[in-house]
Amino acid sequence: MPGGRVARVAIDSPLPQLDQLFDYAVPEALADQAVAGAAVRVPLRSGGRLARGWIVELADQSAYEGRLSEVEEVTTLVPVLAPEVWALARRVADRAAGSASDVLRLAIPPRYVRVEKSWAKEHPAGAERPAAPEATDAPGEPDALDRAVADRARIALQALPGVTTLDGGATVGRWATTLASAAARVLARGESTIIAVPDHRDLAQLEQALHAVAPADRITRVDAGQTGGARYRGFLDCLDGTPRVVIGNRSAVYAPAARLGLIALWDDGDPLHAEPLSPGVHARDAALVRQEQSGAALVFSAHARSTEVQRLVGIGWCRQVEPERIARPRIVVDEAGSDPGTARIPSAAWRAARDAAREGPVLLQVARPGYAAALACARCGAPATCAACGGGLEQRGPRTPPACRVCGTHANPFRCAECEGERLRMVTVGTERTAEELGRAFPGTRVIVSDGARPLTEVGPEPALVIATRGAEPVAAGGYRAVLLLDGERMLLREALRVSEDCVRWWADAAALAADDAPVHLVGVRGRIATALATWTLAAWAEEELTARRELRFPPAVRVATVTARGPVLERPIAELRALGEGVDVLGPVPVDDGLERVVVRMDYGRAQAVAASLRASMIRVATERRRPVQGQPVRRPPTLRVRFDDLEAFG
Secondary structure, three states: OOOOOEEEEEEOOOOHHHOOEEEEEOOHHHOOOOOOOOEEEEEOOOOOOEEEEEEEEEEOOOOOOOOOOEOOEEOOOOOOOOHHHHHHHHHHHHHOOOOHHHHHHHHOOOOOHHHHHHHHHHOOOOOOOOOOOOOOOOOOOOOHHHHHHHOOOEEEEEOOOOEEEOOOOOEEEHHHHHHHHHHHHHHHOOOEEEEEOOOHHHHHHHHHHHHOOOOHHHEEEOOOOOOHHHHHHHHHHHOOOOOOEEEEOHHHHHOOOOOEEEEEEEOOOOHHHOOOOOOOOOHHHHHHHHHHHHOOEEEEEEOOOOHHHHHHHHOOOOEEEOOOOOOOOEEEEEHHHHOOOOOOOOHHHHHHHHHHOOOOEEEEEEOEOOOEEEEEEOOOOOEOEOOOOOOEEEEOOOOOOOEEOOOOOEOOOOOOOOOOOOOEEEEEEEHHHHHHHHHHHOOOOEEEEEOOOOOOOEEOOOOEEEEEEOOOOOEEOOOEOEEEEOOHHHHHOOOOOOHHHHHHHHHHHHHOOEOOOOEEEEEOOOOHHHHHHHHOOHHHHHHHHHHHHHHHOOOOOOEEEEEEEOHHHHHHHHHHHHOOOOOEEEEEEEEOHHHOEEEEEEEOHHHHHHHHHHHHHHHHHHHHOOOOOOOOOOOOOOOOOEEEEOOOHHHO
């Protein structure tokens, strides 16, 4: 039989005890279809159920001495699991104490039969692969980045701030043209590139920049914003062996790109790169593993470098590359807004906005969407809370009564629980209230709001005030004539390990949207963080932040994992973790929701593999424990043991 008579299958199951390869006999009727990489349905011994899976490899014989069950059905016309994707899934799952099938579910999009049949007809088995493009229009001579990519280095790239206008008239960030140029040169060598970006706004800029320097038929999108059929078609195109530039969100890191020459992540500190589904592998970690397996170049590019990438630079794992052309925004630190009783927009920033609004768009970044996200008693200043449930009050519009954020109960009339005051004042002003105030202050000037409910990707060059929440700032044609970064002190008050790092990233990304020499006013922020932004020494600031976390043994100076279960279930895993000795700290347990308890495991990077193996063994043991049924009581499900590596939730 071609390729062997035994299929080794990875079962698609969340059960940790099934995270291994199972041998199945290949019946004669399926001999031509059951190839390595094909998706299949196979029987499980429990109850005659059928399970989905993928053929990882074929062999002539099995080590199992009994009679093998047969593959029931081959469900794809083409092999959808590339060998390099399986190797990547297995490696990152083991690193996070997870199941490879959970990773494959992210890597292989749901099947669309009609799309697959059409693609298979266009790509018959054994057909000759298209030749690599002769050349692309990558502009200029190779720079330091291109030389480092050609050397297949791991690179931490300081992105150039600012925007640029493409030949077609579109305006994109300079970061997008930098990555597009590098991808075009890799494509000209007959190799593929994968570029992962956080969201659709970044993806739109990157796609426009790529179309300016690379053939359109070699640019392939694989992202969650597409329709299911379009995404599956893009995934199948990656399987045809043609060198191409693959772009998408975090799951694009798993795309089966042929002859991979470059992997790039834009803004790896953005939380959208963190995978919420099990086993929760960050796109940055998957990219690091894939680079090691493939030998491709790796680029982490951002305006504000993450502490994780700074750690890699510090240990020599990544090479720091600076742009050959020095550029930095013209940032003015205005501390006045941080003092109680001062105006939200200080006079200098107000004048800058007024003057710039005569020439073009002005960006104002604010902390919150909505009208008034937080209210307080006007007499004593105590937070305004709901009389029914104790939740915080908010005002959702200029003429709507204050209401509870939790239960929705209207607080009209309001009476303060502390001083019995009856008047309210706004503590946090959102996009809508800001738009209302500025609309009165700038009569005749168009006011545009962009937030999570009404996101915009771009605005024109006409005069306008653009009020946006952090991360929702649209790109302005030709760049903004002024940028005001408001509510800085409120953003920094959020209790989280990464709050300072996130704020620097939000402010840097917004400042990078300014036109050359346009003023950027940082309002209400002082100290080292303001100095770092004003001088654009963001890599040095990331190193200082990393040093502080190293002293406290906080991530990313160490790796962490959280383990959650009911108290008795945690006892043995905790004992086994503590037995691992030096370099492993077990903190807790502490109570969480629904009677569960959680421990936090801190470990040196060199001990992470042993911790992952110990926790994986505990998960399998807990999942397979048998409990004797008690007469008259319902059969109890096995207890759960949830493990998540690199989980920062426990740190706030």
